[in-house]
Amino acid sequence: MHEELSSPELEKLRFLQRVQLRQLEQTERWIGAELSRLREVAARRPLPDGPGFVLSYLRRGGRSAADAVHVGDCRLAGKHVKTVTEDQARRALAVDGIPACEFCRPDADLGILE
Template identity: 55%
Template sequence: MSELPPDLPRLRTLEHWLVLSLERVRQRIAEVETREAALRPVRQLPEGPGWVLSFLREGGRPVADSVHIGDCRLAARHRKPLSRDEARRALTDGGIRACEICRPDSELGILD
């Protein structure tokens, strides 16, 4: 049924070998993860405001519409710069939607 050795000394030797092998595999995984993370592109936030609140006009009055990353070209002409915390609050507590193109919610670490 089992192809493992029947005696304790050989089982201990096998256990020791497996522990050493597992340590080598985990070390290699860490090296590969580090290398892949270094190759992954990182989006640089723009100079100026990191996030903006875009307003639309309804009945001649500005109405908050959506949060964008500062350099998003889809933000309306009427906008207000936001800090990181203000952008997070607008998306989570303020009921303001995130732009579906620039995805400020992803940049801010907000999960659906």
């Protein structure tokens, strides 16, 4: 019969692997909980009136920078937004390299699929 190879170092590495797998599972649960929380917050936020597309903004280095392009009624757009036209939204996506929101997918509405 063939015995399984083992050493104290191998046992330590297997222990470390089990610990890391548990940590990964915990991190995945935290991510799921945060996504659920974000969905709940987005569901409670009132829908904005009318604009077709908006740019959401974040503060970077003390300055406001465009973060993503959203369809106007996207609840994940945040509260710092600027209404833009279809052409401005297309330019932001195609030329300026501003990403499209992964939830409302304005690139699909604009015909710019990656």
